[in-house]
Amino acid sequence: MPKLEQFEIKKYWQIFSGLKPVDQKVSHDQVLPILYNSKQDSSVLNKIWFLADIDDDDNLDFEEFVICMRLIFDMVNKNIDTVPDELPDWLVPGSKVKLVKERKQTKAKENESLPPQKEPPKVDWYISPEDMTSYNKIVDTCTRANDGTMTFPSLSLSIKNKFFNIGSSDMDKVWKLVNPRSLNSIDKDPALYFVHILRQRNDVGSLIPAEVPKNLEVVFNKQPIQYDLKSEQAEVKRTTVPVEQPKPASVVTSSTITSSHNPLSNDLKIDTNNMTIDKARLIKEQLQGLLKYKQDKYIYGKDIATSGSNYNLQSFTDDLDNIEQQVNELAGYLSHKKDELNSLNNEINNTSS
Template identity: 25%
Template sequence: ITCCISHLFPQLSSGNSIYDKYYRQVDPSGSGRVSAADAALFLKRSGLADLVLGKIWDLADSERKGCLNKQQFFIALRLVACAQNGLEVAIKNLHLAVPPPKFHDTSSPLLPGGVSIDSPWVVKMEEKLKFDAIFDSLSPVNGMLSGEKVKPVLLNSKLPVDVLGRVWELSDLDRDGMLDRDEFAVAMYLVYRALEGEPVPMSLPAPLVPPSKRKKPKDAPLFPGPKLSKYDEVFAKTDLDMDGLVSGPEVRDIFLKTGLPSATLARIWELCDIGDMGKLTREQFALALHLIHQKLTKGVDPPQNLSPEMVPPSDRLTWLGVPSVSTVIKYSCLLCWSSREKGTVEQEIKEKEERIRERTSEVQELQKEVQKESGELQRLQSQRQQVQEALEDLDQQKSALEEQLGLIRQQCSHENQLISSLQAEHTEQEQRIEEYEEQLVQAREELLRLQEETQQLEEKVQAAREQLSPLQDSVRDSFSQVSQVGPFRPTVFTSTVMGWCKILTGRKGNSVLSLK
């Protein structure tokens, strides 16, 4: 990281007068060293969240010395510029071309430079009403919510803790550790956008700064001349008796046509009726229309109290508690009211009070509905988590079964190969058996034939033996007779007879001896 920073340092500092100007503010003596405290005070003016500033410090103070040299301070400035332009706070983004960082004075620590009081607020009116209902349901104290009361609402969004920490940093505009109605609306707006997938910015964009938190130029008029002329025209048409005053019944239709809640209109009337006369002067009427216009177009709620610059010039003495001639005239006009007109006003007040009660009841019902829907949302989120876990378990089971299936398929393939081999061997053995059976049949037939032939020969031999037996007897007799006549002398005839005897008897040896 140090090598990377050293390589990028000439690009960051070369010819950059703005960076040099910022550095001279934190190191006016030119010591070449910026302490952690001085750097923190200066970087805090960037409007970035503390978490982001902490990350910037860690990256800039790469040597962990607890202070910054000029090179490292320039690195911190470039990282601030990256964060303000929606880029990731990372060393890899140092080479990107981004506008110089912006720092504002400490009197308005989180208000971006160049924000106009008249620029529209991105929080729409219907969103503001919804956020206000949630705000009221948390039981604010003196119009403020502590961190402990806001924490459960933020955690219910299931957003990461670091994201929620950044939301709190951006929303707590005055750094008092509490949120008022407008600051709470900013927090809820950021949470809802984060739930829709939008990233939480590192610094609060100008359109997100509530109009009530923006600085208003001291010399700027309450409203421009053309609008004042337009309001004067409406006043002239409304002031039918030409007494320079308009009563509640006279402006009632004009107010109700705006569509604002009765409670808001009553609050505007109370602010503009500075002398509590029950009627409005031309300037007070213009102020009332201006407050209505601000609420309709920009969602700016009527202030709790009029600021000095908002009080019409003719009423400033009265506003300060000093009676004026106009005040005396107004009170004298009250004495001229008829009892009928007073009754009308009283009836109108009763109607407004009834409407206030109705609106209060509606708000309470909405609060209950919000709590109910919040509980339902939490239940659905819990159910979604359970389903997600079940899905992950099924995915694991699926993977295990797929692995088992692959092994079984391999075994099946191996068994199929063995079966094919055995079938081939079986077929070959069957063929051999058929051949052996044929040979066996042939051998049996040959054996049977030989046995029959042997039987026939044995029968012939037996017959020959039976024929030989008398011949042997006859030959013996003949030899016996010859021996009686004289000495035995073998002749050709006797030799032949003896050979026959050998053949017939199957004996070996001397035939003569056997005959003897």
């Protein structure tokens, strides 16, 4: 860290004089615009002010003001990574040496009388019903995208209005934790955990976790359903069902899954004899996406029917019931396949032993 130069002291004097000091001192309110413009976290600025205000009168004379400005500029210019716990000797003015020593002695006595400090608590991942209600109110105040997701700026604005003991760096860390895919926006589930972690950080100083529990990885890594037919999620092979051999709607067997009511999948026939669990899971996701599509179209169609247009809502209702049944039956099929796989693994393990 470079030491103070004369040109630097002159620059600080110009700033100090421009603040119109009273009795050769400036108050915290007078210096506040400079502190705010530095864009440092409030915790950093509070620590700098404490170090600079050597006589603890909540005002700065010019020598103390120089200390304050130098530490701020060193943080802004990244000459230092963190604010030191004690002032370096070269930054202590001669007239303040005695006061600095007395402050150190007082602090040492206070530390001796204090009980041993406990480590900051870890984040409790459980969200109680009461907390969930509170978090929902916060999340509901956020501006949402067309798909219902929330961006970092919208969530941060709501958080700042509720929690005052957290800085922007805390929010950045938690955002990366709940958004490992670095998406522009996230849906409601990770948003609730975003609020949950920051609330504990604000209230009891909990440590921000470095990783998430295994059972929440799926929640934070969840990929939004894409309705673009060119996306990877749409890569499902289809074969045409002969017209002369139609099968009843919502019939699900071990070899085929068909839908006769869905206009987008009249010709959908999926061979499940050689289907792997991954393929079954992919098809389940596709059917769930199609179910949501039909639900949205049903609501849209209902609006049109209300306005007087000729629209067949009953067919949409039948489609929804049909697709939902197929999703449920496919889920059972997937569970059955998993059981078969586990049984096969057990036989292999017994044979090898």
